[in-house]
Amino acid sequence: MKKLIYLSITLSIFLFTSIVVNVQRNSYDLSKLQLKLNFSGTEKAFAAASDWGFVRGSANWARGNSNIIDSLLGSLKTSGVFDFVSRLGNDASQTFLNQPSSNGLTYNYRLKVNSTFTLSATAYTGTKTYKHRFEMFRVGDTSSQPALQMYFSDVNGTGTSGVLLYYNLTRLDPNSAQFKGADAVIVESYVSGNSGTLSQTYTWANGPKTSLWPSDNGRVILNEVIGGKQLCFRSVVRLNTKLFIDADPTNGPAIAALCGGTNVNIYYNLAYMQKFDSPFQTTAKFGLTNTATPGITTICNTPGKGYGIFREAGFVADGLTAAQVNTQYSDYPSPDTTAVSPNVDGAFLRTGTDNGTSGGYDDTSKTFIDGLSTNANLNFKATDPKP
Numbered sequence: 391m392k393k394l395i396y397l398s399i400t401l402s403i404f405l406f407t408s409i410v411v412n413v414q415r416n417s418y419d420l421s422k423l424q425l426k427l428n429f430s431g432t433e434k435a436f437a438a439a440s441d442w443g444f445v446r447g448s449a450n451w452a453r454g455n456s457n458i459i460d461s462l463l464g465s466l467k468t469s470g471v472f473d474f475v476s477r478l479g480n481d482a483s484q485t486f487l488n489q490p491s492s493n494g495l496t497y498n499y500r501l502k503v504n505s506t507f508t509l510s511a512t513a514y515t516g517t518k519t520y521k522h523r524f525e526m527f528r529v530g531d532t533s534s535q536p537a538l539q540m541y542f543s544d545v546n547g548t549g550t551s552g553v554l555l556y557y558n559l560t561r562l563d564p565n566s567a568q569f570k571g572a573d574a575v576i577v578e579s580y581v582s583g584n585s586g587t588l589s590q591t592y593t594w595a596n597g598p599k600t601s602l603w604p605s606d607n608g609r610v611i612l613n614e615v616i617g618g619k620q621l622c623f624r625s626v627v628r629l630n631t632k633l634f635i636d637a638d639p640t641n642g643p644a645i646a647a648l649c650g651g652t653n654v655n656i657y658y659n660l661a662y663m664q665k666f667d668s669p670f671q672t673t674a675k676f677g678l679t680n681t682a683t684p685g686i687t688t689i690c691n692t693p694g695k696g697y698g699i700f701r702e703a704g705f706v707a708d709g710l711t712a713a714q715v716n717t718q719y720s721d722y723p724s725p726d727t728t729a730v731s732p733n734v735d736g737a738f739l740r741t742g743t744d745n746g747t748s749g750g751y752d753d754t755s756k757t758f759i760d761g762l763s764t765n766a767n768l769n770f771k772a773t774d775p776k777p
Contacts, residue, residue: 442698442708445662445674459540459553459581462524467545471501472522480504485777488529493563496529497537498777507541511554512767513580513591513751518551519543527776528561535770537561552582556770571598578768580751586618591751595762604633607762609754615732620723621664622732624741626754629656631680649690650680656690657756661738663723669702673715673723675738684742684755697725697734 466472475484483502490496507520520541528537538557543549558576559569569575574596581590590612597606608627615622631654635642649656662674675697677686687694697715698708699722710719712726712735724733744753762768 442674442676442695442700442705445660445672445698445700458557459555459579462540463542463545463547463553466501466524472503472545475501475503478503483774487777493565495563495565498527498529500525500527500774500777502774507771509541509554509771510767511580512578512593512749512762512765513554514552515747515750518554520551520554523773525773526562528564531561531564533561534776535561536773536776539770539773541771548582548584548588552580555579555581558770576769582751583614586614588612588614588618589751593762593768595765595768599630599633604629606630607759609759609762611752611754615663619666620732621666622661622737623664624661624737624754625659626742626759627658627660628759629658630654631656645690648692649678654680655760656680657742657759659684659686659738659741659754661734661741663732663734663737665723670700671719671722672700673719673725673734674698674700675725675734681756685739686742687738 471484471486475482478484481502482504483500486499486501488496489499502523504521505523507523508517509520510517521543522541522545524538524540524542525536526538531537535558539555541554543551556576556578558573559566560573560575563569575594575598576596578593579590581588583589590610592610593608595607597604597608599606605627606629608625610623610625612624613622614620631646631649632652634645634649635652638645643652646652646654656678657680658676658678660674660676662672664670664672675687677694678689679686680690687696689695695708697710697712699706699710699715699719706719710725715722715725724731726733726735740752741754742756744750744755744758747753749758
């Protein structure tokens with residue numbers, strides 16, 4: 391997907407990065423085999439209480455995150471690494487030391503195959519079992535935990551259990567200014583399904599709540615719908631009203647008061663439908679609230695923005711009614727349930743709820759988002775001693 395233009399606004403929510411992974415193809419000769427992971431630069435995605443959030447940038451971010459898994463699986467396969475280690479038998483493990491990357495840092499990689507990993511996660515209820523594990527450890531990092539950990543059962547795709555990924559951005563690249571103060575942030579990514587029906591969930595907690603990274607907890611859910619022709623995006627991100635005051639000492643206190651006062655947690659809810667084909671027409675709806683009630687389209691009890699529409703060039707219009715979108719912009723994804731399904735209203739009404747999943751991939755309730763700070767499942771899983 392092309393890089394998308396999106397709005398620059400007053401109060402920003404920083405939402406992570408896209409990591410492009412490339413592994414050089416080589417022989418089974420371990421003395422020659424080098425797994426070079428090439429990390430791209432970070433990309434910000436912005437949001438504000440008084441404007442449209444990361445509607446355009448978030449699509450680029452989310453699809454970039456999904457490419458981590460695709461690239462890792464593809465690289466392990468095409469490099470011959472996965473085939474080589476698999477030939478070593480059950481519970482086989484191989485470590486590749488001092489592997490360079492394009493960011494100037496060095497990593498140790500470890501692949502363990504044909505084993506049994508039964509794991510819980512925030513993205514599903516109960517447990518799932520995986521056969522293989524790939525890990526990255528940054529050389530010189532004093533932490534005993536990896537920088538990245540991926541569990542999978544099929545190198546060719548998501549398989550029956552999906553693919554579960556964890557990464558810590560500061561361990562991956564401690565030199566990045568974008569990750570400053572975010573040492574405790576661990577991102578969980580989970581992908582399941584097949585092309586056209588893929589579901590992806592990204593969950594994080596314990597952001598530093600600074601001007602660079604105002605969000606502490608959040609979740610993004612993506613689903614391919616209408617036979618893979620559209621992307622359904624939903625997210626809930628937790629902020630704090632003190633950020634308004636820090637960003638704008640003159641007007642910030644009044645804005646914070648609308649949202650309940652100083653140091654009050656507030657929740658930015660966003661849902662949109664986007665066509666995959668250029669010019670990527672998008673219909674969106676958002677709201678900002680300090681309550682647990684989903685489906686709120688106001689901005690801290692003040693009038694909201696109605697429906698917003700976007701395309702490849704960026705913002706087109708907002709303040710629209712469903713009837714206006716259906717008639718004046720009929721080539722855009724459907725906004726409401728009076729038209730076709732799936733639609734933006736249906737997605738937005740599911741945002742901020744648990745949808746009966748109670749901790750599963752579709753849970754974006756206030757209770758769930760608040761609980762991420764201490765959720766034991768949002769963490770790296772037990773591993774062998776650090777190489």
